[in-house]
Amino acid sequence: MARTKQYNEAEVIQKAMHLFWKNGYEATSMQMLEKAMGINKFSIYSSFGNKHGLFLESLKLYRSNVSQVLEKLKKGTQGIEDIKHFFYDSVSSSFKSDNIKGCFVTNTYNEFSDKEDECIQKQMNSFMDNLKSIIIEKLKMDTSKNEETVLKQANYLLLAKHGLAAAARVNTKKEIEDYIEMVFKNL
Secondary structure, eight states: OOOOOSSOHHHHHHHHHHHHHHHOSTTOOHHHHHHHHTSOHHHHHHHHSSHHHHHHHHHHHHHHHHHHHHHHHHHOSSTHHHHHHHHHHHHHGGGTOSSOOSOHHHHHHHHTTTSOOHHHHHHHHHHHHHHHHHHHHHHTTSTTSOHHHHHHHHHHHHHHHHHHHHHTTTSOHHHHHHHHHHHHHTO
16 A cells, blocks of 8 residues: 655645755755755655656746746737836846745756756747747737847847846846846847
């Protein structure tokens, strides 16, 4: 007979997500995970297979949490202003906690950029493709822009979002706000 879990799986994934977000995948050890999650290695392996499986679950949770911000962007009716608000919304949590900086997806994208991890790459590409399609949709609200301009601006904004996520790890709130204002001044 299988043993019943003595922990809430959603809660331990949340704790693991914060640890991975703060330290990255490689720098997060199993011992760190055990301590942060309050469960032993056996329970981690039993529930998630391994550290990689737990990391994938952490990414899924983060994407689920971010989906509210993306949904707000998607439902907006103000085009470029919606994207600008998304930029502000995406870094607002960075100023509430000194422990977590930047975007977990962007941090992961950067950490795994030179690794051949198909599962991680698939999740990263899916997230970025979705974000780019929403940005394109918002840019097309300005009917004076042709297709080529929309695509160039979408690429520009996606790269600016990557830069913003990285900058949010180390820059001040004022510097971040100035960066966002300049990004949108250049459109």
